[in-house]
Structure formats: structure tokens, C-alpha cells
Amino acid sequence: MKRDVFRGIADPTRRAILHMISTAPLNINSVSEHFEVSRAAIYKHIKILTECGLIVVSQKGRERYCEAQLQKLEEISDWVEQYRELWNKRLDFLETYLQRLQSKKKRHDKRKTNR
Amino acid sequence: MKRDVFRGIADPTRRAILHMISTAPLNINSVSEHFEVSRAAIYKHIKILTECGLIVVSQKGRERYCEAQLQKLEEISDWVEQYRELWNKRLDFLETYLQRLQSKKKRHDKRKTNR
């Protein structure tokens, strides 16, 4: 089944799995040992991660190694980046607004001390 | 209720809502008119988006305007960026590997033509 990568990273356990195998592949049992939940539960998470392309599994003897496909995160990155300009614009606007407020306050304070 | 921003953007309808209000705030009814599902369903999505800080709602008369808080996406961006170096490294590795394969092939071809 094909899956949405946004759904893939929605679960904290799946993000933890991805992090665990981000530098080097691990077999399924080794991954599951680091978690409280059962191996079967982790197996399902790995299945989902595979279905959305964030992991590739390769068999070696009786073990199956999970390798992170971090390039797939570009899809998330691209989605976020389309909004960066917008949120920076807003922050700039806020900044100039606050600066104006500041200088207005200074003028006001000055008037007060001159009184 | 406090919510996870990763869960917030996991649903395609919620991403669509966020996109719709990314440039200008809209009241809840206007948002829901653009979707097939009921207003109540959209209302719930907006509630979730609010709970994870991706939207701020402000009342004006009987209407409630939803404004996107796109800076909140920085959280997603930060998470993705921690892996960018890793995935670039892998891509570099692949590239040099392919280059070596290429030059090996060239030498091989040359030998063939010289024969």
C-alpha cells in the first residue's frame, strides 16, 4: 500500500525509529529492543515507514535490515518551504511595527521629561 | 488540549485549510464552503490546528477569523533539517561511486578500441 509521508512522520514512535536508523541500518529486532512496545507493534510501524518510502528493507540471512531513506524528507521540506517567505514577511511586518511603537514611546517619554 | 504539530499537518484536509488561509485570514464558514465535508467536520479540523498552534482564531462580531501561524512550521523544518546533512552525504557517496564506475567503464572501452 502506498502511504502519505506526512502520515508516516506523524507518529512519535515512527520518528524515533527513523532517528535510530538515520546513521546506520538496523535489523527489526534490534530496533524493537529500544522500545517499550512489542516487536509486532514496531514491525507494523516499520511497515508503514516502508510503505511511505522512508525506509527500505533488505534481507540478509534471517535478518532484515532497515535503512532510512532520508531524501524522502525533501517532500516535507518542500511543503514547509513554500510558506517560509510568507512567515518571514509577517515577522518583518511585526518587527517594523514594534520599532514604530518604540520610537513613538521614546517621543512620548521625552515630552514627559521636558514637561 | 495541546497537540503535536506533526499530527496537525498529517491530515490532507488540514494542510488544505492551512494553505487556504496562508495569505489572508478567513472565517470558519468561508473555509468550510471550499470543502465537500460538513462545516462541523471543518470546525473540528480548525480546532485541532488551533490546538497545535498552527492557527489563531479571533472573533469579530458573530464571525471567527482563522489566521495561519506559519512560523509554527519552523518546528517541522528544524526536525527535517537535522537529517539534511546525512541524506546529502549519502547522495555524494552515490555520486562518487557512479563516477568511479564511469571512469572504469571508459578505461575498459578504451582498451577495447585499442585492441
Next chain:
DNA sequence: CTTTTATGAAACCAAAAGGTTTCATATTTT
């Protein structure tokens, strides 16, 4: 060959998600 080990997969379960319809309430409009 027997026993471990690593995994796949089925059956089952509770809670969460995503939806609907319906009704109450507060603001406009007319």
C-alpha cells in the same frame, strides 16, 4: 537433527480520527 532466533502474519481489542445530524445561542439583517 534439535533448538534458537528473526521475522511474517493472523485474530482480536480499545481508543482515536474523521465524519454526520441535530440543537442551542449569539449577532446581524430586515
Next chain:
DNA sequence: AAAATATGAAACCTTTTGGTTTCATAAAAG
């Protein structure tokens, strides 16, 4: 004041999620 509009919220329903236990199977180790 009456009607229309915008929203909040409850009650209810189905599907999906995330989890469990159990059993089968294949490879590796003794």
C-alpha cells in the same frame, strides 16, 4: 421583533491506528 447567519457543541457512527497475543516458518547455531 422576526428571520437569517455564524458558530459551538453534543450524540452518535464507522474506519483507522496502535497495540496485544499467538502461531507458523525459515535460517543459523549447537
